[in-house]
Amino acid sequence: MTDTTGETTAGPRRPRLNLHVLGPVLALIALIILGASLNSNFLSYGNVTNVLARSAFIGIIAVGMTFVITAGGIDLSVGSMAAFVAGVMILAMNAMIPTLGIGVPLIVAGMTVALLAGLGAGLINGFLISKVGIEAFIVTLGSMGIYRSLTTWLADGGTLSLDFDARSFYRPVYYDGILGIAWPIIVFALVAILGELAMRKTPFGRHCAALGANEQVARYSAVKVDRVRMATYVLLGMLVGVATIMYVPRLGSASGSTGVLWELEAIAAVIIGGTVLKGGFGRVWGTVVGVLILSLIDNILNLASIVSPYLNGAIQGVIVILAVVLQREGKSAD
Amino acid sequence: MSAVLEARGVTRSFGPIRVLHGIDFALLPGEVHALIGENGAGKSTMMKILGGYLSPTEGELLLDGQPVRFADQRDAESAGILMIHQEFNLALQLTVEENLFLGREKRRGIFLDKAAMRDEARDLLARLDCHVNPRARIRDLSVPDRQMVEIARAIGRNARVLIMDEPTAVLTGRETDVLLGQIERLRAQGTAILYTSHKLDEIARIADRVTVLRDGSHITTRPAKGFTEHGMAEAMVGRELSDLFPPKPVAGDDIVLEVESLTVPGKVRDASFSLRRGEVLGFAGLVGSGRTELMEAIVGLRPATGAVRVNGKPLAAGSVLAARKAGLVYLTEDRKEKGLLLGKSLTENLTLLALDRFGTLTIDKRAEDKALTRAISDFDIRVKDRGMTAGSLSGGNQQKLLLAKTMLAEPQIVIIDEPTRGIDIGTKQQIYDFIAALAAQGKSVIVVSSELAEVIGLADRVIVMGRGHIAGELTGDAITEDAILRRAMGVGELTGASA
Incomplete structure (x- = not known):
């Protein structure tokens, strides 16, 4: 039968789609101009480094979240998972000091533990979702509570602290860098670039989008649906591990309140960036822009005393809703 | 007899692309009017315009001889024009009866009058010779059953004009018979029915008049009597059709x-x-x-x-x-x-x-x-x-x-x-x-x-x-x-x- 909706897309769609794509970028530029005009320190090396380095944790996680959401899933557990991985990493490193001493091997061992813990946590989420067939929302809501509680339990209600000497040795991983660029920024940039490539250029990225768009079609097209879905959660888990590796040297401790609400910030960044919450379409660079928008709002409120920083959450909330409204505008042009 | 719904010089463009060119078309009460054409001929657009889903770029619609503009499909529905889609308009999680009365629930005071709705639902389905349970959820029904529910929904809304977009595409032969029987009943009651199908034998069987569209233009409107299937196919394609099936290949041994x-x-x-x-x-x-x-x-x-x-x-x-x-x-x-x-x-x-x-x-x-x-x-x-x-x-x-x-x-x-x-x-x-x-x-x-x-x-x-x-x-x-x-x-x- 004739499907005439097609003709609508042929003509007026392009310019609107561009606006839809450019929206987050324009918002980011506007924020930078606003920040620079409000405070002369805004564009200083110190402030820029500070903003970018602090965005790195959420940013690295949000890149992984982009794949999960694109494939039609969601992961609410990443904040708790980060706290748990940090706790396990600190405990493991403290326990290994007598054998390994304080030095590079200890740091490498700690990093390995963090990556493995993240991978394991992602595997459990992925297994329950794709093999057992429980809804992602339910599984990760459950694991969110479990990891949060396990962390509090490991810390016995208090704080897990890395051995003082080990912490001093590990600190540069957060505070130093090469050519004046801090390590967290370098790692975030690498993760983002690799993520963007994976999303746009690899069969994995294509399969994620196909799975999120219509799982049946993916299945009928010989896509190993379970495996792809599982892989998105494992990838996210590992990136939580990477984020934790960058986070632990900053404070050298973890507690039950580490990483609270990170999951929502990560999801918000993904959505602001133009990835469709229902899945089927994802944009890693958009997510990066989304993360930057969120942290710039925070930064500007702290630097300029026009609006109380306490309203940070409210402004971010408005931005998220606005982003989705814009997304829908883009859709109605289809 | 005067037309219940008429299109005069209807043109429709999507952006720079014009898909309908000045179509004149009249639907009489108590007739089954078949609209046929190849994919892309403009049938869907035409039906959507008549059903209030789209508005014409140029030209006008007349309802009972009076010019009319439908703001949307609901507007058309309240004028008694209902369209049944290939992709159904049913809420999958709701039951058959809930769907039948969606948006026009019967009430007693502030509460729903479930008993009355159930009785009427049963009655509607019985008229269609359809044996689904009114309390079954749509998602549990087969595709042909869903089709029947969709038709029951339209009948329940007292349609004066029923627009059916390939209603039999998903039906078996027996179900098609039931549906065609029902269409005949509606016709006898004076309902105007616009009908599309790719099954030309069906059209020869049920239609009173046939309108052929090709590339967005009106080719012909003729009484179905004497319009052979072959003739319809050629009018749609615009050229002579040779044998539909190619010679059968010879299979190998392995x-x-x-x-x-x-x-x-x-x-x-x-x-x-x-x-x-x-x-x-x-x-x-x-x-x-x-x-x-x-x-x-x-x-x-x-x-x-x-x-x-x-x-x-x-x-x-x-x-x-x-x-x-x-x-x-x-x-x-x-x-x-x-x-x-x-x-x-x-x-x-x-x-x-x-x-x-x-x-x-x-x-x-x-x-x-x-x-x-x-x-x-x-x-x-x-x-x-x-x-x-x-x-x-x-x-x-x-x-x-x-x-x-x-x-x-x-x-x-x-x-x-x-x-x-x-x-x-x-x-x-x-x-x-x-x-x-x-x-x-x-x-x-x-x-x-x-x-x-x-x-x-x-x-x-x-x-x-x-x-x-x-x-x-x-x-x-x-x-x-x-x-x-x-x-x-x-x-x-x-x-x-x-x-």
């Missing part, structure tokens, strides 16, 4: 596919058959006889017991990828839900099944682009813009894209389920030619179809399924409609099935 005692729990029992090189094997049977389930099980889409061998080698169970790598592919009957990603680009759809041919680490986009160019020319896919989504192609072109996607995997054995569902006659012929060409190249094809003419015209051997098992096999001149139907209904065994 067996490429063997299916042994395949059982899908609850759907298929103990099915065994084989397929030869260069053969076109037909699979006939009623809807629900297990044909689709059997095919899906063969390619690993459904859990099953039994054995499948391709070129003598056993095929790993439960893996579509393994089947594809062995050269065995399945083209689904449900191209909108299982075949194509409607919101994605043509390229992404085209290469999804054979993505590993376009690079292992990264996707070679230039090669993808070339593949699209080749597919568009090889399969004659009419695209307005290479960047368009698959969902904005017309049905026939979607089917061609699905064919192109499947053939990109370079299969040796192709299973095509309902190759021409919802497709116009010109495209049908192209697809038939394509199937014959595949067989001539030494590939083997299984054609599953509810259209008996299709199975008879294409295949040199036909397997008939009935109630989950293979009920008979026919070859050569023994393949007749009568023979197939008797086996499908389980009354043919006595007269000697050869399987």
